[in-house]
Amino acid sequence: MGQTGEYTARVIRQEALDADAFLLTLEAPELAAAAQPGQFAMIGCGSGYDPFLRRPLSIHRAQSTAGAVSFLYRVRGQGTEWLATRRQGEFVPLLGPLGRGFRFAGNSRRALLVGAGIGAAPLLFLAEALAGLNWTLNILLGARTAHSLFCRSALERYGRVHAITDDGSAGRRGSVNALLQEALKKGTYADIFACGPQPVLQAVQRASADRGIPAQLSLEENMACGLGACMGCTCRGSDPSRMLRVCAEGPVFDAEEVILDD
Numbered sequence: 001m002g003q004t005g006e007y008t009a010r011v012i013r014q015e016a017l018d019a020d021a022f023l024l025t026l027e028a029p030e031l032a033a034a035a036q037p038g039q040f041a042m043i044g045c046g047s048g049y050d051p052f053l054r055r056p057l058s059i060h061r062a063q064s065t066a067g068a069v070s071f072l073y074r075v076r077g078q079g080t081e082w083l084a085t086r087r088q089g090e091f092v093p094l095l096g097p098l099g100r101g102f103r104f105a106g107n108s109r110r111a112l113l114v115g116a117g118i119g120a121a122p123l124l125f126l127a128e129a130l131a132g133l134n135w136t137l138n139i140l141l142g143a144r145t146a147h148s149l150f151c152r153s154a155l156e157r158y159g160r161v162h163a164i165t166d167d168g169s170a171g172r173r174g175s176v177n178a179l180l181q182e183a184l185k186k187g188t189y190a191d192i193f194a195c196g197p198q199p200v201l202q203a204v205q206r207a208s209a210d211r212g213i214p215a216q217l218s219l220e221e222n223m224a225c226g227l228g229a230c231m232g233c234t235c236r237g238s239d240p241s242r243m244l245r246v247c248a249e250g251p252v253f254d255a256e257e258v259i260l261d262d
Contacts, residue, residue: 003034004095004098005030005095005096006093007028007031007093007096008093009028009031009069009091009092009093010026010089010091011024011025011027011088011091011092012068014084014086018148020074020075020076021072021074021075021118021148021150022072022073023070023072024070024071024072024083024086024092025069025070026068026092026094027067027068028067028069029064031062031096032062032066032067032068033064035069035096036097036101037102037122037126038058038100038122038216038251039058039059039097039098039099039101040056040059040097040098040247041056041094041095041096042094042098042226043055043056043057043071043083043092043094044092045080046079047082051078053079055079056223056226056247057071057073058072058122058218058251059096059097060072060124060125061124061125071121072121072151073121098227099246099250099252100250100252101252102122102126102216103216104135104191108134108135108136109135109190110138110188111135111192111193112138112180112184112187112192112193113138113140113159113192114179114196114200114204115140115194115195116142116143116176117144117148117196117197119195119196119197119218120150120195120196122195123193124151124154124155126193127139127155127159131158131159137159137160138183138189139155139159139160140162140164140179141155141163141164142163142166142175142176142179142196142200143165143170144167145167145170146163146165146169147169149163149170164176164179176200180203184207184211189213191213191215192204192214192215193215193218194215195217195218196220201217202260204255205217205260209255209256215254215255216252216254217253217254217258218250219251219252220251221235221246227247228245228247228248228249231245233245233247235259238256238257244258
């Protein structure tokens with residue numbers, strides 16, 4: 001894992017994907033070289049101290065050769081509204097890489113990747129890394145509409161993508177959890193990697209326990225510091241004697257490490 005650093009990154013590109021979803025690409029060569037799939041950065045989202053807190057964003061892609069890092073995000077408040085107005089050539093402060101990312105080793109394994117909505121953002125960085133090790137990837141994506149499958153075309157470069165949407169505009173109508181059950185009935189996998197909303201992670205956690213397939217879950221949580229100091233992003237661990245900090249012990253956990261509350 002690379003060393004965390006403070007950076008002032010120049011905006012290379014800001015793309016509006018729909019009314020409130022954006023893809024931000026920053027020039028940050030040190031961060032691009034240090035980041036691992038599943039890690040995140042704390043992004044400064046304002047002028048001066050308003051808003052005071054940075055925003056945690058998963059690293060969507062890190063291109064060490066180009067020295068670029070991308071973040072896929074939705075506008076959800078004052079901070080991300082400010083971030084969405086940044087244009088080419090402007091600067092954004094950030095801290096990263098942070099947290100524990102996905103762990104993987106070995107060549108030519110078969111994995112199932114599961115994601116939904118904007119929460120699927122970390123899958124691209126992961127898929128690119130696994131494909132580089134000759135892993136065979138089956139990728140399950142869920143979203144509200146076909147237009148909300150932001151990662152689909154990029155992920156198709158690295159594996160077979162199956163999509164499902166709430167309104168049936170891509171694939172069929174339904175939840176990515178239905179695709180998960182079907183994929184597990186039809187094939188065998190050495191590993192499952194998942195990110196997205198709580199119901200998706202809970203379904204993967206149950207499937208991992210029922211079928212004995214190792215799974216890693218990328219948790220979503222509000223964070224204040226991103227460094228583990230404030231204890232504001234804790235979750236319950238399988239060891240009842242301790243709480244786990246999503247920003248420090250995670251955000252990626254082995255499925256058996258955490259208890260996911262309903």
